[in-house]
Amino acid sequence: MTALLRVSSLRVVYGDTRVLDGVDLEIVHGEFVALIGPNGAGKTTLLHAIAGVAPLYGGHVDLDGHDLANAPRAAKQAIGLAIDPPNLPALLTGRECLALFAGARKLPAIPPATLALGEILSLTPVLDRRIDSYSLGMRQKLGIMLGLLGEPPLLLLDEPFNGLDPRSALAFKSHLVSLVARGNTSVLLATHSLDIAEHYATRVVLLMDGHVRRSWDAAELAAMRENPEHSLEKAMAEACGI
Amino acid sequence: MTALWHPVIRADWLVLRRTGSIAFVRILGAPALLLVCCAALACGEFYGDYGWCLAAGALLALGASHAIAYQRLLDAMTRWRFGWCGALPIARGAAARTLLLLAAAALMASLAFVTALLFGASTFAPHGRDLFYALVGIDLALVAGAAVAAIRVFRRGAFARVHHADGIREPLLALPWLDDPRLPHLLDWQRRSALVRWRRGGSFATVGIVLAAVPIGAPILEVAGLVLVVLSWSWLAVVMHASADAFAAAARLLAAMPWDARSARLASLRYPLVATSCALVFMAIGTALLRHGVVAAVWIACTGAASAWPLVRILRATRSPEPSA
Numbered sequence: 001m002t003a004l005l006r007v008s009s010l011r012v013v014y015g016d017t018r019v020l021d022g023v024d025l026e027i028v029h030g031e032f033v034a035l036i037g038p039n040g041a042g043k044t045t046l047l048h049a050i051a052g053v054a055p056l057y058g059g060h061v062d063l064d065g066h067d068l069a070n071a072p073r074a075a076k077q078a079i080g081l082a083i084d085p086p087n088l089p090a091l092l093t094g095r096e097c098l099a100l101f102a103g104a105r106k107l108p109a110i111p112p113a114t115l116a117l118g119e120i121l122s123l124t125p126v127l128d129r130r131i132d133s134y135s136l137g138m139r140q141k142l143g144i145m146l147g148l149l150g151e152p153p154l155l156l157l158d159e160p161f162n163g164l165d166p167r168s169a170l171a172f173k174s175h176l177v178s179l180v181a182r183g184n185t186s187v188l189l190a191t192h193s194l195d196i197a198e199h200y201a202t203r204v205v206l207l208m209d210g211h212v213r214r215s216w217d218a219a220e221l222a223a224m225r226e227n228p229e230h231s232l233e234k235a236m237a238e239a240c241g242i
Numbered sequence: 243m244t245a246l247w248h249p250v251i252r253a254d255w256l257v258l259r260r261t262g263s264i265a266f267v268r269i270l271g272a273p274a275l276l277l278v279c280c281a282a283l284a285c286g287e288f289y290g291d292y293g294w295c296l297a298a299g300a301l302l303a304l305g306a307s308h309a310i311a312y313q314r315l316l317d318a319m320t321r322w323r324f325g326w327c328g329a330l331p332i333a334r335g336a337a338a339r340t341l342l343l344l345a346a347a348a349l350m351a352s353l354a355f356v357t358a359l360l361f362g363a364s365t366f367a368p369h370g371r372d373l374f375y376a377l378v379g380i381d382l383a384l385v386a387g388a389a390v391a392a393i394r395v396f397r398r399g400a401f402a403r404v405h406h407a408d409g410i411r412e413p414l415l416a417l418p419w420l421d422d423p424r425l426p427h428l429l430d431w432q433r434r435s436a437l438v439r440w441r442r443g444g445s446f447a448t449v450g451i452v453l454a455a456v457p458i459g460a461p462i463l464e465v466a467g468l469v470l471v472v473l474s475w476s477w478l479a480v481v482m483h484a485s486a487d488a489f490a491a492a493a494r495l496l497a498a499m500p501w502d503a504r505s506a507r508l509a510s511l512r513y514p515l516v517a518t519s520c521a522l523v524f525m526a527i528g529t530a531l532l533r534h535g536v537v538a539a540v541w542i543a544c545t546g547a548a549s550a551w552p553l554v555r556i557l558r559a560t561r562s563p564e565p566s567a
Binding site: 076081096 | 422495497498
């Protein structure tokens with residue numbers, strides 16, 4: 001199967017610090033990959049490097065057959081990066097912000113699927129309010145909707161469940177699972193929630209010190225779910241040498 | 243032990259040093275340029291009446307000093323109170339002392355700069371001896387503008403009022419056709435940013451300042467012309483900076499999106515260009531009302547061109563064929 005994302009020998013450097021040092025990763029259509037690792041492992045940086053918002057020091061990112069360095073616009077058609085809540089424009093309303101992103105994707109209007117997601121996340125009643133009046137949870141929901149707008153093939157989500165109320169978190173998990181099940185969408189989710197990674201992901205990748213230390217495939221994850229003696233937490237602790 | 247100064251000042255200084263010389267130029271460039279304009283105006287003979295020149299220079303110094311001090315003090319105070327250090331147990335007095343010290347240092351530097359400028363100019367200016375009055379006038383205006391700004395910022399509830407008023411109003415004359423469908427609402431973002439800055443910089447208080455500084459007995463048409471010119475120019479400068487900053491923020495927000503440079507450029511230049519056209523119309527009317535309109539028009543053209551430099555930032559940001567790379 002053709003890889004939707006192919007990351008090879010990826011290196012990102014901030015000052016004197018090598019945040020990512022030779023990361024290799026492939027994701028195919030219909031995969032739900034959870035990226036786990038301790039603080040400072042480089043999870044967010046990896047997502048940003050794939051999205052083209054962190055400068056690469058070395059290596060390649062290939063998205064849906066397009067090299068990110070040589071054809072960034074074509075490559076970025078394949079991704080949707082959820083926006084961090086503090087980065088949202090305070091002076092626009094939620095609906096205006098969605099329209100801005102729709103325009104950047106050359107869509108004539110906000111897609112009905114995005115507005116439907118707003119209904120699922122209970123954000124519709126506040127979409128016409130200015131973003132500076134939103135709570136953290138509302139901003140998180142809007143950031144998610146912006147990432148999913150236009151249903152790009154690869155969703156890049158960085159701790160998207162932070163600040164979500166339990167009902168919205170459950171609804172969003174179900175939405176992600178249904179998108180992945182349709183086979184058109186893949187997810188790369190950076191998270192500290194091992195429970196979500198273990199129960200919803202089809203593959204889990206452990207990132208440590210800028211390297212991929214270990215990964216668990218669907219069969220290993222299924223075995224963990226079935227055996228109460230095993231868990232992703234224990235497996236991760238073993239892999240980390242704790 | 244209670245700290246005498248706000249500890250964040252040290253962190254800010256370290257950040258500034260690491261950012262490099264461009265940060266210093268950005269902070270010091272606009273005030274320095276404005277002071278040069280004040281001094282040039284005070285030394286000039288645009289109206290054939292030295293009193294007019296001095297009044298215009300002092301007036302500009304008053305407005306600029308007030309606007310810059312008010313905006314920077316309010317920004318710093320808001321950041322210190324509601325930013326990452328907002329929950330630290332720092333005495334309110336320490337913040338106020340630090341801000342007052344910074345404002346006083348900036349004021350002293352401005353006074354020294356103007357003094358050096360005018361002493362330099364006095365060697366070849368036609369009114370060399372009279373430049374002492376220009377110096378006193380501009381210095382007093384700088385002190386008065388900064389003092390009024392400090393009083394306004396330190397008044398109880400200043401944050402709440404500013405925050406409440408920030409860009410909530412919608413335009414009286416909505417022009418939906420002006421919005422570019424390729425980047426919808428970028429224009430609203432730029433317009434609201436300009437509105438917030440305009441209010442933080444003193445807004446229509448400028449009209450009062452202009453009127454207060456006009457010499458007694460001045461012809462009413464000239465006063466109207468001066469008000470139109472000063473207001474239009476200051477508004478244009480605010481719009482240009484706000485538009486460029488809003489576009490830079492939009493570029494960061496949309497960095498992971500597949501947008502193209504040409505669309506971005508066309509969308510981001512709409513509001514500044516329309517604002518420039520409007521400001522030029524008002525400036526032209528104002529200039530027509532002034533005596534020696536040709537000289538004033540040249541001066542306005544130069545200052546207008548200087549105000550437009552933020553547009554270069556937009557053009558540079560969209561120069562590459564694929565800016566989001």
